[in-house]
Amino acid sequence: MQNPLLMKFPWTIVAVLAVNSLSATPKTETPASVEHATFNSRWSASIESEVKERIMRLNIPFKVRYDEEVSSTIKEYVTNGYRDTELMLGRTSAYFPIFEHYLNVYGLPKELRYLPIVETGLNIKAYSGAGAAGLWQFIAPSARMYGLEVNHTVDERFDAYRATEAAVSMLARLHSHYKDWSLVLAAYNCGPARVNAAIREAGCRDFYTVANYLPQETQHYIPRFIAAAYITNYHKHHGISPRYKGAFGKPLRGVKLFESYTIGEVAHASGVPVEVLRQLNPAYRRSIIPANERGHYLLLPASGLRGLKGLVSARSGRFDHGHRLLYPNAFELAYVVKPGESIEEIASRYNCTVQEIAAWNQLSEEEVFVNQEVTLYVAELIAPIKP
Numbered sequence: 001m002q003n004p005l006l007m008k009f010p011w012t013i014v015a016v017l018a019v020n021s022l023s024a025t026p027k028t029e030t031p032a033s034v035e036h037a038t039f040n041s042r043w044s045a046s047i048e049s050e051v052k053e054r055i056m057r058l059n060i061p062f063k064v065r066y067d068e069e070v071s072s073t074i075k076e077y078v079t080n081g082y083r084d085t086e087l088m089l090g091r092t093s094a095y096f097p098i099f100e101h102y103l104n105v106y107g108l109p110k111e112l113r114y115l116p117i118v119e120t121g122l123n124i125k126a127y128s129g130a131g132a133a134g135l136w137q138f139i140a141p142s143a144r145m146y147g148l149e150v151n152h153t154v155d156e157r158f159d160a161y162r163a164t165e166a167a168v169s170m171l172a173r174l175h176s177h178y179k180d181w182s183l184v185l186a187a188y189n190c191g192p193a194r195v196n197a198a199i200r201e202a203g204c205r206d207f208y209t210v211a212n213y214l215p216q217e218t219q220h221y222i223p224r225f226i227a228a229a230y231i232t233n234y235h236k237h238h239g240i241s242p243r244y245k246g247a248f249g250k251p252l253r254g255v256k257l258f259e260s261y262t263i264g265e266v267a268h269a270s271g272v273p274v275e276v277l278r279q280l281n282p283a284y285r286r287s288i289i290p291a292n293e294r295g296h297y298l299l300l301p302a303s304g305l306r307g308l309k310g311l312v313s314a315r316s317g318r319f320d321h322g323h324r325l326l327y328p329n330a331f332e333l334a335y336v337v338k339p340g341e342s343i344e345e346i347a348s349r350y351n352c353t354v355q356e357i358a359a360w361n362q363l364s365e366e367e368v369f370v371n372q373e374v375t376l377y378v379a380e381l382i383a384p385i386k387p
Contacts, residue, residue: 104340
């Protein structure tokens with residue numbers, strides 16, 4: 001995995017200077033000086049002291065230390081690299097709910113959601129020189145070991161759902177061995193063999209001591225994780241706001257497709273542009289979603305879900321069986337699954353059974369996933385739980 005500051009954030013600034021030496025008008029402030037003023041407003045000695053205090057308030061599942069590495073990384077986030085930071089923050093709206101869902105399902109700390117920021121800056125199309133790919137930077141052998149499909153048609157390392165579950169499964173397995181999240185993250189970055197060797201060399205299991213015997217990139221990993229957690233929580237204190245590009249920032253829905261579709265067919269039925277579908281679903285290399293018994297995930301703007309459902313019904317032969325007629329006195333509710341929710345929790349909340357939810361929505365398995373929209377028939381409307 002490459003140095004995150006090199007691979008994920010190019011930190012480039014283009015200064016445009018407009019100078020007219022023949023003009024007699026008073027000299028005005030140039031874009032470069034505006035940039036410099038912005039730089040100073042986002043980072044100074046007084047600001048850094050406040051940053052240190054906030055760092056100590058972060059809820060992170062390991063010992064937090066504020067050092068030069070943490071400071072310099074945050075400084076890059078809020079000064080030279082603030083434009084990239086804004087775009088990265090804009091992508092959290094799409095990916096954090098998926099991360100939180102699987103972290104909850106596996107019983108892991110939700111703060112691990114910051115890990116892909118360190119890995120890729122939340123760039124789902126990231127591909128390293130070592131062959132690591134996707135948000136969680138799996139190399140192909142590890143991806144296949146954790147059940148991901150990697151071939152010429154589909155590469156699930158670029159599937160936000162599948163890759164996240166695989167990564168969370170790996171993190172759970174590493175934690176069962178190390179019982180220390182800082183060592184888990186180190187092992188995720190450089191591999192358990194190197195971490196085990198470093199522990200033996202250090203003669204202890206304290207990360208900040210063990211780090212001296214780890215590869216240089218891994219030494220930086222925990223400080224950069226702390227910086228990623230900081231900028232996600234406190235970016236507003238530096239005048240930075242999420243910036244949305246394409247589908248990011250819009251309500252999204254997840255569906256699971258079992259039959260074969262082309263991205264073009266999905267775009268035509270849903271009304272979602274092809275480029276937006278490709279932005280959200282880069283796992284489908286040839287713009288084809290192959291048929292699959294376990295299903296392939298598709299992420300799309302909520303506005304396109306209704307049209308897609310019509311295509312899916314026609315292709316699969318599974319149509320609405322008139323449940324509305326069977327429950328004439330019930331309210332029909334379109335419910336969107338929240339991060340970490342299970343079908344059992346939804347059934348209990350709305351006083352119905354798991355089997356009924358599966359039947360109403362023609363689910364092949366009695367399970368649900370975040371961003372999935374399910375139809376419920378309920379005796380009374382209940383305010384949905386806020387995510």
